[in-house]
Amino acid sequence: MKAAHNSPEKFIWEPMRVPAGGAASQPKILPKIMVWLILFVSATYVVYTLKLVSSSHAAGLACAGDADIFHKTLHLSTANATIPPPPTTGLEHIVFGIAASAKLWEQRKEYIKLWWRPERGMRGIVWLDSPVKTHRNESGRLPELRISGDTSRFAYKNKQGHRSAIRISRIVSETLRLGATENVRWFVMGDDDTVFVKDNLVKILNKYDHNQYYYIGSLSESHLQNIYFSYGMAYGGGGFAISYPLAVALEKMQDRCIQRYPGLYGSDDRMQACMAELGVPLTKELGFHQYDVYGNLFGLLSAHPVTPLVSLHHLDVVEPIFPNATRLEALKRLKIPMQLDSVGLMQQSICYEKKNGWTVSVSWGFAIQVFRGVLSPREIEMPSRTFLNWYRRADYTAYAFNTRPVMRNPCHKPFVYYFSKARTELSTNQTLTQYTRHHVPHPQCRWKMASPGEVETVEVYKKPDPHLWDRSPRRNCCRVLSSKEKRLVIDVGVCEEGEVSEV
Template sequence: MATSSTRRPQLVTTACNPSFISLSLLFISSSLSLSLSTFSHFSKLSISSTEKPLRPAEIALSRKEQMKAAAGKKPSPKGQRLICDLFSLSHSLRKSFLFISFLFFTLYALHLLHLRRLRPISPAAPPLPPPTSLRHIVFGIAASAELWSTRKDYVKLWWRPGRTRGFVWLDEPVEFSDDDTAALPPPKLSGNTSHLPYTHKGGRRAAIRISRIVSETLRLPELPPDARWLVMGDDDTVFFPENLVKVLRKYDHRQPFYIGAPSESHVQNMRFSAAMAYGGGGFAVSRALAAQLEPVQDRCIARYPGLYGSDDRVQACMAELGVPLTREAGFHQFDVYGSLQGLLAAHPVAPVVSLHHLDVVEPVVPGLSRVAALRRLVRGPARLDEAGLLQQSICYVKGEWTVAVAWGYAVQVMRGVMSPREAEMPTRTFLNWYRREDYKGYAFNTRPVARNPCQKPYVFFIAAARVARNGSHGETTVTRYERDPAAPPHPLCRWKVEDPVVVKRVLVFKRADPLLWNRAPRRNCCRARRSTKEEISVEVGICREGEISEPN
């Protein structure tokens, strides 16, 4: 009893010390606040959407207020007695109280770590590569020593020394003059393919050599390290490089892409493949895909000895790699005969990238040689506004004539009002690649040149192109179109509509629009009027608000 009576006053004295009581209250309130904060964070999802959760300020005092209360205020006598009674308890209960407080602090520390994990400091994203430009493209031109002397003129039309990069791949050495060396890509000899089988009875072994151009170009030590795309074409293919850049800029060269277009001939697509990029029209392979193709291509080619050409061998290897064809309507194989006027005058709403089989079809401008006609197109309007080349616009002159402009190439004037739905459809001025097949067997809709003799179009072909400076309004392209003097006369027409035969020329005014293909695809609009009895003036440009192609 004596021992008990001597210990109790000492305990009471320590427990009832005023400073100790203040610190104890601060400790208890802080622990309670931290525990409630932790509990509210982990139970957020359980709060009903219709219930308003308590705010921290409504649950406990702020830390600042707690410190102020602890420093400047004394507990009430009732609070002092509570603390005294609490700390007068047994030693084991005080240990339990301290353990629970420690547990609350531990939970709060875990809560802080959890929030830090939810908000990690992410590293800076790697910079995006600059947009694809002409210097990122390397051409591989398939050629033969037998035909190179005549076909090199097609390459000279579009090749831009000092800007374009690429190589001509030949089967045998040919002599290059000084002019050729300055105006053409450097020549390369294709590798030996005698170890690869070829069994197609109607084809030529050169198909194997040509199919390996992409891989052989990739192996060249002089291949530019910044090359992103390998583009293949034939020596009778004319490319439009700036439009090609606009097409390839849409795609990531770091991914496996195989870009091109099938044939215009439905029969060709059935006999070979509709999933194939026809090589004459050209196709583009991303460097990432070329790197996957190169080590396996010979093994792949050896498995397809019975295929006919080079392009179907390339597609067979793409199929083994699992890469499909990405179609772009501007690559043109032109598996047709006759005149391309019906196709070029109704070009799809897409940038023209290539023209092929130019040795087979008629000159694109009547009265000129094939090369001279293409030179007028490439060195004239294409230099002024390549993005707008061949793009169609449809408008009307006083509700009597329909005017269809294929900018930079031709203008068609027809009696009466022809709907845009019909006018934008290609006319069959060309013949099927297989002359005995259906003359309408194409991979797109076509129409006859005229359903009624009175609507046979008067066609005006490009004659000249220039830039006019219009003061503060900037520069405007002016293209002049004239009729072919050797064109056959039109059939007799009894319509009470003035005959467009009186028109001698058409002038088209258009501002260059390099951002045309940065917007959603849409035909330009045009406004046509008779400037004189013998001349039609047409303004072509972006459609105004609410503007459509309808008779005025």
């Protein structure tokens, strides 16, 4: 085995041995091989060197191009950064279309005078069904008056309604056709008995891009109304807004659209039918108030949703919002806090007077309620049923929101304080609003605790917060500062870190 193993080794290695006699011929062959090897390596090196140099030059040009593009992009970005953003929407960008009737004009025009301010660039037209008497002293206090176009060519087949709904539904289109649309971003519809909070309306519209299609408004308070008409319809009495591009699109097709719906009842459901054909849904903003209710608005206003108050409607149907005043007197009183801090108007805050065990609900600029005992914010933020449904036979389940019954326990009946006056504290940049007790009979309470009836006046300090609605929705917090000498003093403002409404 060993001999067999060694035999191949001899075979492999023996040819590599150089015999003594062949040593003289080896030097002649080796130089030739070495020369060719050196030439081959040199040629290969030259070729690869040339390729490397050319690719590096191309890469350098590419890098220079990239750098040039980068610098150009950076320059454009810097240039764009210096372009100021488009100006925010103001009253001068809105055109109001007010639906009115000659029969009620003398009475209803007083509502319009409360909020109409042409000196602030407001534009709008009141569209009437027939001419009305005008007065010289009202010049500048009301929008321009115009008569709606003839609608006799349109069919109307609803036996319960009135064909004036057709002319009212065409107000936006007729306003657009007048041609005075320079710098217009929004068309806002309302009735002659609608009162707008102008600055809050502007605040709402600034949330949306006026270059897009927007149909903005709110529903009825009555669940039955919304079922009968539509939960996707903006109610015209509460007001609604249409962006300019959408108004242009509507005007082009509205007359044809109206012809397709002769059986509809009103103007707002005709408007919504055309919006449906355009494919534009309702964008809901709860601050537009239709107020399809009867009776007293106190329960609704004292628990206003956490959103800007934009409009009030059906003011001829409900009771005056302040007691012992006419409807106009009550609205004029509301204008005082509206001018001081429209952003915070009607906004609810809930806190507790711990020493006496009272619950305090502040509806800023309107009213304050003080309850004996501790009631949860979940309960207090629901409107109490001081009002009746639009359908008088309907019960409390026929509202489109939660409500709570008026307190049955005599000890839980709230003591109410209505807004009376206000001023600005220049030294602290705060508003000081005063609320006076509304004296009504209170049932006897046997609880052995202090009665809020001892308090005659409530004073509320609040710093105006113009950016309140630029943040996520949240109720303001209130803090009881003192409770003595028949006076309750409260501070209202943005909630601090970790602050909650609890005892």
